[in-house]
Amino acid sequence: MINNSYNARLDRFSDRVVRGEILSGSGDILAMTNVAQDGSESRYYPYGSMFAHTVGYSTRGKTGIESLANFYLLTSHMNPLEQVYNQLRDKKNPGDNVVTTLDLELQKIAYEGMGDRNGAVVVMEPATGRILAMVSKPDYNPNTIKEDYDSIIEDTDNSSLVNRASQGLYPPGSIFKLVTALEFIREYPDSWQDFTYTCPGVLAVEDYSIRCSGGTAHGTVDLKKAVEKSCNGAFATIGLMLNNESFTHLCDTLLFNQKMPFALASGRSRFNLTADADKWEVLQTAFGQGNTQITPLHAAMIVAAIANGGEMKEPYIIERIENANGQKVQSFASEGSHRVMTGDEAALLKDFMVGVVSEGTGKSVKSKDYQAAAKTGSAQFESGKETHAWFVAFAPADDPKLAISIVLEETGAGGTNAGPIAKKIFDAYLSR
Numbered sequence: 001m002i003n004n005s006y007n008a009r010l011d012r013f014s015d016r017v018v019r020g021e022i023l024s025g026s027g028d029i030l031a032m033t034n035v036a037q038d039g040s041e042s043r044y045y046p047y048g049s050m051f052a053h054t055v056g057y058s059t060r061g062k063t064g065i066e067s068l069a070n071f072y073l074l075t076s077h078m079n080p081l082e083q084v085y086n087q088l089r090d091k092k093n094p095g096d097n098v099v100t101t102l103d104l105e106l107q108k109i110a111y112e113g114m115g116d117r118n119g120a121v122v123v124m125e126p127a128t129g130r131i132l133a134m135v136s137k138p139d140y141n142p143n144t145i146k147e148d149y150d151s152i153i154e155d156t157d158n159s160s161l162v163n164r165a166s167q168g169l170y171p172p173g174s175i176f177k178l179v180t181a182l183e184f185i186r187e188y189p190d191s192w193q194d195f196t197y198t199c200p201g202v203l204a205v206e207d208y209s210i211r212c213s214g215g216t217a218h219g220t221v222d223l224k225k226a227v228e229k230s231c232n233g234a235f236a237t238i239g240l241m242l243n244n245e246s247f248t249h250l251c252d253t254l255l256f257n258q259k260m261p262f263a264l265a266s267g268r269s270r271f272n273l274t275a276d277a278d279k280w281e282v283l284q285t286a287f288g289q290g291n292t293q294i295t296p297l298h299a300a301m302i303v304a305a306i307a308n309g310g311e312m313k314e315p316y317i318i319e320r321i322e323n324a325n326g327q328k329v330q331s332f333a334s335e336g337s338h339r340v341m342t343g344d345e346a347a348l349l350k351d352f353m354v355g356v357v358s359e360g361t362g363k364s365v366k367s368k369d370y371q372a373a374a375k376t377g378s379a380q381f382e383s384g385k386e387t388h389a390w391f392v393a394f395a396p397a398d399d400p401k402l403a404i405s406i407v408l409e410e411t412g413a414g415g416t417n418a419g420p421i422a423k424k425i426f427d428a429y430l431s432r
């Protein structure tokens with residue numbers, strides 16, 4: 001975007017317009033322009049690094065919403081009389097303000113909950129596609145990005161400028177069992193309920209051995225119990241029963257291998273299981289390892305679709321444009337939705353996810369005030385390193401208001417590490 005001629009042309013608008021503000025959904029200022037006595041302008045981000053990747057910056061090229069909404073921020077819809085009056089006095093007109101879907105309180109809880117761990121949190125409203133929070137770490141301070149830029153760029157180990165929430169590609173680990181379960185239900189509509197597997201903790205298939213977490217023997221499980229306990233052996237067994245081609249088709253309809261329908265820079269999730277894939281790859285893929293990769297945003301969209309009865313809303317982050325007096329100029333909404341599963345299928349997966357919270361690995365979001373639905377994951381990405389902790393959830397199960405996706409890099413088990421952040425977000429939002 002930096003060298004884009006369109007932006008260069010827009011930048012000349014700034015001779016006549018003071019760049020507008022970026023606001024949270026309830027009017028908190030996330031980005032503003034201070035004008036000094038001598039007329040010099042500086043962009044200010046009151047919450048510093050908390051919104052770094054989502055709001056972006058405009059002082060060293062443009063990223064995030066600063067880039068996305070550049071045109072609006074540099075366009076003034078003050079009433080024409082006022083505009084002429086300002087021009088006569090050689091005074092700039094105030095640019096339009098961009099009201100986002102972001103929720104300051106939830107963003108703060110997610111940001112603080114992550115602490116110094118790397119990864120991302122995405123919070124979405126399932127019925128509308130509104131992004132309520134989007135946090136990525138490691139972060140940077142947009143107020144000093146101009147000075148810090150070179151040293152941030154040099155630090156390739158951290159890649160702090162990357163918005164991990166929408167661009168970070170991670171192995172999904174056990175959260176992918178929801179997708180595998182859906183494929184199994186589709187391929188065996190009349191017999192999936194009869195599935196049982198007796199887990200000894202380690203499953204041997206030819207030369208391979210598949211371990212359940214900590215080598216735990218889960219005993220005899222059906223499909224629901226296999227999801228609740230996150231039994232790798234059961235899912236490896238299921239994986240060998242699936243048709244690779246139709247599994248790939250399902251993943252394509254869930255928007256794997258597709259461009260993400262989201263306005264901020266986003267990665268493309270990957271699922272690849274060819275007809276001649278070897279047994280090891282099939283086994284691994286069934287429980288979210290193998291070659292599969294997913295972004296935290298995409299994981300949020302899939303659980304939001306389950307929460308929303310099978311309808312996946314395209315996520316959006318700009319709610320409306322207002323002039324500097326707060327009068328509405330333009331409104332936005334989700335640009336599309338995708339029927340990714342039937343209502344019955346969504347209800348089944350929801351039932352499994354409720355079981356994860358009440359009986360399984362997701363007890364960290366158990367509450368007496370609401371029923372949450374969840375799936376945990378601990379994704380291996382490099383042998384000898386701690387796993388990535390995943391947690392996807394929505395609540396309340398019978399009338400979902402929030403869908404959450406969390407990944408914490410090299411942090412271990414998802415339920416114990418990432419779950420408590422989801423709990424705090426649910427608690428805060430659902431007690432309003």
Ligand SMILES: [Zn+2]
Pocket residue numbers: 199200201212216217218230231232233234
């Ligand atoms: Zn097991």
